[in-house]
Amino acid sequence: MAAKLRKGDKVVVLxxxxxxxxxxxxxxxxxxxxxxxxxxxxxxxHTRQTQTTQGGRIAKAMPIDLSNLALLDANxxxxxxxxxxxxxxxxxxxxxxxxxx
Numbered sequence: 031m032a033a034k035l036r037k038g039d040k041v042v043v044l045x046x047x048x049x050x051x052x053x054x055x056x057x058x059x060x061x062x063x064x065x066x067x068x069x070x071x072x073x074x075x076h077t078r079q080t081q082t083t084q085g086g087r088i089a090k091a092m093p094i095d096l097s098n099l100a101l102l103d104a105n106x107x108x109x110x111x112x113x114x115x116x117x118x119x120x121x122x123x124x125x126x127x128x129x130x131x
Contacts, residue, residue: 033058034111034122035065039131040102043070043094052102056091064093103127 035041035055042052053067071094079085100108103124110125122131 033060035096035099035101041065041067041099042102042108043067043098044100044108045098046071046094048094055099058096059093062093063096065096065099066091066093067099070094101131104129 035058037055037058039055040052041055043049048070051070053069056066056068058065068091071092072089073092074087075090077083077085077088101111101124103109103126105127107126109127111122111131112125113120114123115121116130123129124131
């Protein structure tokens with residue numbers, strides 16, 4: 031099945047501690063059904079200092095389940111994603127506006 035959410039999409043979080051926050055998908059893990067969203071679901075990682083990196087407490091974005099994310103349409107509202115064929119190509123479109131993504 032084609033991916034409804036892809037890297038670079040603007041999304042909003044629907045559930046969890048970061049509900050309502052918006053961000054851009056930086057990576058998608060289809061096997062785990064999760065995605066990493068910039069600035070969402072961050073946790074503090076304590077890292078040891080090495081010769082190349084500074085140690086300390088570093089905020090790292092953790093994966094969030096795809097079912098807790100919704101794509102933002104052109105109006106900035108959450109929308110579901112559909113598929114249709116245009117000019118012999120399968121394209122994604124926003125269900126609220128009908129526009130191709």
